[in-house]
Amino acid sequence: MVEDAATGAETASGSVVLPNAAGLHARPAVKLTQQAKGFTSCIEFALAPGGPWIDAKSPVKVMRAKAPKGAVLHFRAIGPDAGDALAAMLALAGDGFGET
Amino acid sequence: MTERRFFGQAASPGLAEGRLVRLAATHAAARAGQGGPTEEAALLDRAIEAARDALLRLAARADPDAAEMLGFQVALLDDPALAEPAHASIQDGQPADAAWAAALDAEIAGYEAAEDEYFRARASDLADLRDQVLARITGAPDTILPNGAIVVAEDLPPSRFLAIQWQEGGGIALARGSPSSHVAMLARARSVPMVVGIGPVPAALADGTAALVDGEGGTLVLDPAEATRALLRRAAYAAQARAASAEPFRLRPATTADATPVRVLLNVGDPAELEGLNPAICDGIGLTRTEFLFSGTGSLPDEATQLEAYARILRWADGRPVVLRTLDAGGDKPIGGLTIDGESNPFLGVRGIRLSLVRPEVFRVQLRAIARAAALGPVSLMLPMVAVPAELGAAQALLEQELEALSAAGIACARPPVGIMVEVPAAALCADRFAADFYSIGSNDLTQYTMAAARDIGAVAALNDHADAAVMALVTRTVEAAAARGVEVSLCGDAAGEPRMTEVLLRAGLRSLSMAPGSVAAVKQAIAHVDLARPR
Numbered sequence: 001m002v003e004d005a006a007t008g009a010e011t012a013s014g015s016v017v018l019p020n021a022a023g024l025h026a027r028p029a030v031k032l033t034q035q036a037k038g039f040t041s042c043i044e045f046a047l048a049p050g051g052p053w054i055d056a057k058s059p060v061k062v063m064r065a066k067a068p069k070g071a072v073l074h075f076r077a078i079g080p081d082a083g084d085a086l087a088a089m090l091a092l093a094g095d096g097f098g099e100t
Numbered sequence: 101m102t103e104r105r106f107f108g109q110a111a112s113p114g115l116a117e118g119r120l121v122r123l124a125a126t127h128a129a130a131r132a133g134q135g136g137p138t139e140e141a142a143l144l145d146r147a148i149e150a151a152r153d154a155l156l157r158l159a160a161r162a163d164p165d166a167a168e169m170l171g172f173q174v175a176l177l178d179d180p181a182l183a184e185p186a187h188a189s190i191q192d193g194q195p196a197d198a199a200w201a202a203a204l205d206a207e208i209a210g211y212e213a214a215e216d217e218y219f220r221a222r223a224s225d226l227a228d229l230r231d232q233v234l235a236r237i238t239g240a241p242d243t244i245l246p247n248g249a250i251v252v253a254e255d256l257p258p259s260r261f262l263a264i265q266w267q268e269g270g271g272i273a274l275a276r277g278s279p280s281s282h283v284a285m286l287a288r289a290r291s292v293p294m295v296v297g298i299g300p301v302p303a304a305l306a307d308g309t310a311a312l313v314d315g316e317g318g319t320l321v322l323d324p325a326e327a328t329r330a331l332l333r334r335a336a337y338a339a340q341a342r343a344a345s346a347e348p349f350r351l352r353p354a355t356t357a358d359a360t361p362v363r364v365l366l367n368v369g370d371p372a373e374l375e376g377l378n379p380a381i382c383d384g385i386g387l388t389r390t391e392f393l394f395s396g397t398g399s400l401p402d403e404a405t406q407l408e409a410y411a412r413i414l415r416w417a418d419g420r421p422v423v424l425r426t427l428d429a430g431g432d433k434p435i436g437g438l439t440i441d442g443e444s445n446p447f448l449g450v451r452g453i454r455l456s457l458v459r460p461e462v463f464r465v466q467l468r469a470i471a472r473a474a475a476l477g478p479v480s481l482m483l484p485m486v487a488v489p490a491e492l493g494a495a496q497a498l499l500e501q502e503l504e505a506l507s508a509a510g511i512a513c514a515r516p517p518v519g520i521m522v523e524v525p526a527a528a529l530c531a532d533r534f535a536a537d538f539y540s541i542g543s544n545d546l547t548q549y550t551m552a553a554a555r556d557i558g559a560v561a562a563l564n565d566h567a568d569a570a571v572m573a574l575v576t577r578t579v580e581a582a583a584a585r586g587v588e589v590s591l592c593g594d595a596a597g598e599p600r601m602t603e604v605l606l607r608a609g610l611r612s613l614s615m616a617p618g619s620v621a622a623v624k625q626a627i628a629h630v631d632l633a634r635p636r
Contacts, residue, residue: 025218026172026225026282033175059172060181064210066219 010041010082015049015074019096024067028097033059035092041079043089049074056089103325105555108298110318110618111279112287115336116250116271117329120309120322122301123253123260140196141187147196147236152177154232158262169258169282173225182207182229197237204230215405217372221281228257250311252301252320258282266292271313273298273320279373295320342599342622349628350381350621356606358633364624365423365614367592371412377617384420386540386614387482387592388413390427390466394435400462406469414477421478423540423614424470425521426463426495428452428484438462447554452485452521457494467495467502474514482540486520486527489534496535521592525550528574531581539582540614543593547571566595572608579609590614599626606630 020028036043036056044053047067053076054061067073073093077085092098134140152174159170176182185206189199204226211223248268254275261283264270272287277296287294293315305322312321314332316339321328354362365386368374393401393409401409413422429435430451438459443449456463473479483495496518506513522528523542531539543566548554550571553563565571575591582589590612595601597619605613606627615623 023216023218026222027168030168030172030175033179055181058179058181059175060179060207063176063219063222064207066214066216068216 010080011076011078012082012086013074013076014086014090015072016090016094018067018069018071018073018093020069023069023071024062024065024073026063028093029059029062031097032089032092033057033062035088036085039077039079039081039085039088041077041082041085043075043077043085045073045075045089047071047073102323103328104322106273106298106301106320106322107555108273108295108318108320109279110294110315111274111277111281111284111296112272112292112294113315113339114271114291114293115315115332116269116293116313118248118250118270118311119307120252120305120311121246121249121307122305123251123256134195137191137193140190140194140199143237144183144186144190144196144200144233147200147233148177148183150236151229151232155259158259162262166258166262166286169225169286170262173229173259176226177229177233197234200233200237201230204233215408217278217370218375221278224255224257224277224281224283227255228259231257232259250313250320252305252311255281256283258286261286266290271311271315273301273311273313275300342625346621346625348621349624351378352624354624354627356627357629357631360606360611360632362606362627363590363612364620364627365590365592365612366617366620367597367614368413368617371409371416373617374413374416377416379416379418379420381617381620382420384478385413385417385422386590386612388422388424390425391429391435394427394429394438400438400465403465403469403472406466407472410469410473410479411476414473414479417477419477421480423480423482423519424473424516425482425484426453426456426466426470428521430455447548453483453491453495454485456483457491460498463495464498464502467499468506468513470516471499471503471506471513472511474516475512479514479516480519480538481516482519482521482538484521484542485524485545486522486534487524488526492518492520492534492536519587522546522574522578523549523593525574528578531578532584536587538588538590539578541575541578541589541591541593541610543571543575543591543595546574546593550574566593567601567604572604575605575610576608583609588612597623599623602626603630603636606632607636 018024043056045056046053047065054065075086075089155170155174159167162170186199186203190196208223208226211219211226214220247265248270250271250273252273255277256272256274271293274296275298279296284294293313295313295315295318298320309322310324312324312332354364363383365384366382367387368385369389370392393406410424430439430449431447439455440450450458470479470481483492486492503513503515517537519538519540520534520536521542522531522539523545528546547564547566551563551568553560555564579589591605591610592614596613597615599622602623
């Protein structure tokens with residue numbers, strides 16, 4: 001995690017393997033976006049470390065990614081609660097959104 | 101009225117009897133006029149809001165599973181990203197309805213192009229949102245579906261399903277659709293019998309026609325004969341009882357009472373069907389219907405797409421053998437841009453291997469993908485609708501050329517065993533003439549060609565009996581040819597999955613049966629009751 005002394009904004013990043021049988025489908029996508037919206041930080045994920053980056057607060061965009069089972073989700077968060085946001089995203093995805 | 105049958109895929113078991121009600125696709129009514137961009141944008145926002153509120157009201161009285169599915173749709177409507185392209189078009193002067201329809205159609209196309217059946221199935225959730233919002237823009241009235249009806253539609257969105265009181269009975273038959281769709285999951289959860297993929301139902305059919313949905317056999321029967329009703333009722337009742345008693349056999353190896361081992365294989369289409377299935381229930385895949393690859397939107401699948409699908413099946417099978425059947429299009433399985441339209445009798449026309457040999461540029465792609473898959477695991481290649489040895493020879497020559505080309509290019513490949521489907525009486529009568537590495541009896545087509553009776557014509561359906569002595573004589577002859585040539589023989593038609601046929605097939609000498617995953621437990625149970633040491 002890197003903290004910007006001037007603004008207090010943090011950036012945090014990490015990745016997790018998607019364990020769900022059906023991939024990042026409807027129910028997990030809704031859970032992911034609901035949880036992401038609970039944070040002030042901008043939260044994004046990508047299927048490759050270099051992007052393209054997808055807004056984790058938009059169910060439409062999350063579903064467009066069609067992330068299959070076994071995909072590696074790379075997360076990054078930027079904002080005052082970036083560290084907490086990232087930890088929450090990794091925990092939720094790593095746990096298979098509570099359905100594995 | 102004569103009985104008519106439409107065959108599809110079973111999506112939810114059980115038998116439903118009722119009156120047919122067609123749900124026409126929602127077509128937006130013409131609008132009287134159009135406002136400026138500001139009015140149109142506001143109109144779209146109000147329509148989205150109204151559709152969202154209607155979904156929330158439906159969710160409030162739905163059970164948790166259904167509420168979650170509707171919640172997904174609400175989440176999409178709540179997301180400004182969904183309407184973003186529509187708002188952009190409105191600013192460019194488009195009316196709200198056209199802008200919304202175009203934006204959602206683009207979104208839907210993205211889902212339909214998905215490789216994964218699960219994501220493809222979400223297209224119907226999006227189509228529902230499109231129609232719900234459109235209806236509110238144009239003021240089109242909602243069609244009310246009666247309870248207890250047999251709903252026949254192109255596709256059925258969950259919101260429509262949930263608006264029906266299924267406690268009063270009823271069933272669903274969809275022209276398209278998928279067993280993985282949300283509505284299929286809802287139907288299974290509520291025990292509403294459902295079949296999908298029955299193909300276009302004639303537009304002339306009147307609402308109120310007597311109809312049966314057989315969720316075991318995957319069939320819609322219209323104007324059923326009294327005998328058909330009685331038969332299916334007994335079958336549905338028996339199926340419930342059987343399913344319960346057969347369950348313990350599912351994971352056991354199949355052996356007869358006299359300890360003769362029998363190979364139980366699976367028939368599959370889209371690899372997504374295998375998700376959640378334990379490979380330990382079977383000895384491999386006896387039939388992969390590769391048509392699923394060709395059912396997408398327009399373009400034919402390229403080599404990489406095919407290879408990935410085959411590799412996915414191999415990964416699931418985990419070392420067990422996998423038989424890939426080359427494209428069996430034509431007959432009742434037309435494919436746009438590939439099969440030949442307007443044949444006077446498609447079942448006796450250019451289908452199966454015949455089509456592949458007249459379209460070698462398409463066939464070669466599949467041969468290459470299968471040869472590459474054979475480098476990854478135990479793959480066999482099977483040719484459908486072979487009638488004469490020259491067809492097998494021509495396919496083998498093409499395969500040989502592609503193997504050479506792949507090797508020359510340094511691409512990993514292997515020569516799979518090449519077998520034939522025995523489903524044309526000519527092939528069954530002279531099976532020993534074919535230099536095939538194995539035979540697989542396609543009992544559905546073999547029955548229809550032997551008895552000269554189609555299974556989808558109710559008036560002759562009784563003749564279409566795979567237990568008939570003439571059909572069984574051809575089965576026996578094929579088994580003998582296989583034994584004489586020292587090659588394997590299997591049977592992969594519906595007969596393989598019917599417990600009443602198990603003893604007959606084993607006594608004909610078959611020791612390998614390939615069936616739908618849902619039949620495994622019942623057939624293994626039937627096998628365990630057969631004692632081949634005792635004469636019948």
